[in-house]
Amino acid sequence: MLAQATCVLQDLHALASACCRTAHLLHSVKLVHRDLRMPNVVQLGHQHYMVIDLESAANLKAKCLPKNFHCVLKTCSAEALDAAGCFTAMYCIGALLKEARPSLSSPQVDTFIHKLMAKELSAEAALMYLQHEWSP
Numbered sequence: 001m002l003a004q005a006t007c008v009l010q011d012l013h014a015l016a017s018a019c020c021r022t023a024h025l026l027h028s029v030k031l032v033h034r035d036l037r038m039p040n041v042v043q044l045g046h047q048h049y050m051v052i053d054l055e056s057a058a059n060l061k062a063k064c065l066p067k068n069f070h071c072v073l074k075t076c077s078a079e080a081l082d083a084a085g086c087f088t089a090m091y092c093i094g095a096l097l098k099e100a101r102p103s104l105s106s107p108q109v110d111t112f113i114h115k116l117m118a119k120e121l122s123a124e125a126a127l128m129y130l131q132h133e134w135s136p
Contacts, residue, residue: 008102009102009105009106009109010047011047012097012100012101012102012109013047013130013134013135014047014048014049015041015049015096015097015100016093016097016112016126016130016134017049017127017130018041018048018049018050018051019036019041019049019051019089019093019096019097020093020123020126020127020130021127022036022051023036023089023090023093023123023126024123024124024126024127026057026060026089027060027089027122027123030059030060030061031057031058031059031060032057032058032059032060032088032089033051033054033056033057033089033092034056034057034058034089035053035055035056035092036051036089036092036093036096037092037095037096038096038099038100039053040052040053041096079091079095079117088119089123090116090119090121090122090123090126091116091117091119093116093126094112094113094114094115094116094117095117097109097112097113097116098113098117101113106134108133108134109134111133112126112129112130112133112134115129
């Protein structure tokens with residue numbers, strides 16, 4: 001049972017890494033995905049994931065919810081906006097991981113998800129956290 005839980009947590013770590021690497025890459029060219037959720041992540045192999053569906057990508061500083069705008073994206077909500085009203089992928093990655101998280105979790109996983117959803121980590125900081133604080 002412990003080996004199975006460890007394997008599941010390693011899969012979750014690989015999923016988190018893929019999402020954070022994608023967010024970091026997009027942010028480096030001033031873009032944000034805006035639709036990070038499980039249907040937009042494919043598993044290519046054992047612990048190997050890829051984020052797809054970039055049709056909703058936008059300028060990193062674009063307002064997701066301007067006045068009188070109805071956003072049809074499930075992830076486009078007030079929780080996904082930063083203090084300046086700009087869309088943040090990190091909240092969405094946290095929500096995605098919370099949904100995918102196994103029932104047998106760990107304090108490191110729970111803390112990481114909390115920090116993402118609280119928008120306390122940038123994509124770069126999240127990658128560092130995955131490398132140093134939550135290693136599989």
